[in-house]
Amino acid sequence: MGKPKMDRLTTMIFIVALAAMIALAGCGKSTGSVEARKDYILIGRVNxxxxPLASFGAGTPQIEExxxxxxxxxxxxxxxxxxxxLPIKIIVADxxxxxxxxxxxANKLILQDKVxxxxxxxxxxxxxxxxxAAERHKIPCITVDALSDAWLSGGPYAWTYHAFWKVNTLVDVYxxxxxxxxxNKKIGLIAPNDxxxxxxxxxxxxxxxxRGYTLVDPGRFPPNTKDYTAMINQFKxxxxxxxxAMQIPPDFATAWKQMQQQGLVPKIMSAAKAILFPADVAALGDNLGENLTTEVWWSPMSGNKSSLTGQSSQELAATWTELTGKQPMATLGYKHASMEIVVxxxxxxxxxxxxxxREAIKATNIDTVVGHVQYNDRNLxxxxxxxxxxxKGKTWPWEMNIVNNKKMTIVPLSPAPMQYIPGSQP
Structure with missing residues (x-):
């Protein structure tokens, strides 16, 4: 009777020992498989x-790669x-x-793709x-190309670091x-509730x-508004x-065309965000893009150089045109600079x-193709x-003249001075 008990005891000890050996082997195998799997650095980019913002996202991931x-x-x-x-691999999520x-x-890139x-x-x-999402999941995040004031409103940030300009700079430029x-220094404002x-x-x-100006503000309104008649009448x-106007491209196109149709042709038409890209200017049709003014985030004429390739802004623009056959765009510089920061x-x-x-991001102090990047205590x-x-251009149908460089004198002014909107009475 004693022997079977001993056999059972021996069997149990053997099973426990075997399980422990399998577990240890499994742990070692798991660690090894993770290392073997880690053949690249995985960066997730939301773009x-x-x-309606697809013109902003154009060029990704070609520029980054x-x-x-x-x-x-x-x-x-x-x-x-x-x-x-380890080489760098980029996953782009729309x-x-x-x-x-x-x-x-962002959540998919973090939780499923494990960037x-x-x-x-x-x-x-x-x-x-x-x-x-980066703050919630505590993952390092580098962002660019969003009005810094709007970005700061979502803070404070512990894991996200942002590089861009502030609305104070934008207004001064205009x-x-x-x-x-x-x-007559009277300004009509078209700005949605975003x-x-x-x-x-x-x-x-x-x-x-x-500065001696008067602001005529009809108030905020929903994005994707289709009828601007009330605003136009107020401006008239x-x-x-x-x-x-501070609008996305299709909304500005609607407002600008209705202004023309209803007989409002201002001496100066400025559009932030909406006409950064030549394709959006061309899409207005009927030469409605002529002499429109906007902010210029980055220009091939900028004197800054890439810390990655050593290229000047002009050389970077030429590389883009050679790669795609397309006209350089304002976002090209920031797309490239974001990779400069990451690297x-x-x-x-x-x-x-x-x-x-995160500690390395916090200590960033680098000259990029869009200028110097060094984060402050608010991660900006x-x-x-x-x-x-x-x-109207010579090389391209629509080209940009730089008419104000007070904020970045490294960007030279174009020879031609600023002009009135055609059809307005100076």
Whole structure:
């Protein structure tokens, strides 16, 4: 009777020991498989590929991949915990120009794709939801190309770092442009009830009086508004010489065409955000893009150079045209600069551990193709813009004249001075 008990005891001990050996082997195998799987650094980028902001997202991922081409050819970036260089791989997720979709895309990149770093660009509609996801999941995130004031409104941030200009800079650029032409200094404002529209309205109200201007503000309204008749009538009654719109491209196209149809042709028509790209200017048709003024985020004429490739802004623009056959665009510089920042961070961190990456981002101090990037205690690196005017071109159907460079003297002014809107009475 004693022997069977001993056999059972021996069997149980054997089973426990065997289970422990399997578990240990399994742990070792799991660790090894993770290391074997980690053959690259995975960056997730949320980008408006479709929808009304698709013109902002155009060029991704070609621009980003071109920026890191040489680094990947050399094996990538050294990561200490793996004892080797790892190339960079980029996954692009479409925000569909929607804050809700941007959040969904960010969550998928973090939870399913297991990205090492998150990136986002192109207006608060994309950037703010992605930043919120990064904060919630505690993953390093680098963002560009969203009005800094609107981005800051979603803070404070512990994991997200942003590089762009502030609305104060934007308004100064417009005021400096308007000062160049004789007007009655009455401004009609078209600004929807979104983060950008609210931010520019608040700053305009604080600044215009000191510069001798009067603001005619019909109030905020929903994006995708189709009828601007009431606003147009208000502007006509106030006899405005200047109109400023802060809208997405299709909304501005609707408003500008209705202004023309209803007999409102201001001396100066400025549009923030809506006419950054030549394709959007061309889409207005009937030469309605002539002499429209806007902010210029980045220009081939900028004197800044890439820390990755050593290319000047002009050389970077030429590379883009050679690669695609297309005209360089304002967002090209920021797309390239975002990769400059990421590569600089990873080279200094030499790690994929989240806190080490975050500390490296915090210590960023780099000259990029869009200017100097160094984050402050609110995780913001402020950049600057110049003012430009669309004119009929020689190389391209529509080309940009730089007519104000007070915020960035490194960008030279174009020879041609600023002009009135055709059909207006100077």
């Amino acid at each position: 408006p590929v479709t929808g 071109k920026a890191i081409e040489a680094i990947n050819k050399e094996g990538g970036i050294y990561i200490a915990e793996y004892g080797k260089k 925000s569909e120009s929607s804050p809700t979709k941007a959040a969904e895309a 090492d770093i998150l990136m986002a660009a192109h207006t608060p509609d994309t950037v703010n939801p992605v930043a919120a 005021l400096d442009m308007w000062d160049q032409l004789a007007t 983060p950008d529209g609210i931010a520019i309205t608040d700053t305009l109200k604080k600044k215009v009086q000191a 009654q106030a006899d405005v010489d200047i109109v400023l 600089d961070v990873l080279k200094r961190a030499q790690s994929l551990e989240r806190n080490k990456i 690196a402020e950049t600057f813009v110049v003012g430009g005017q669309w004119v």
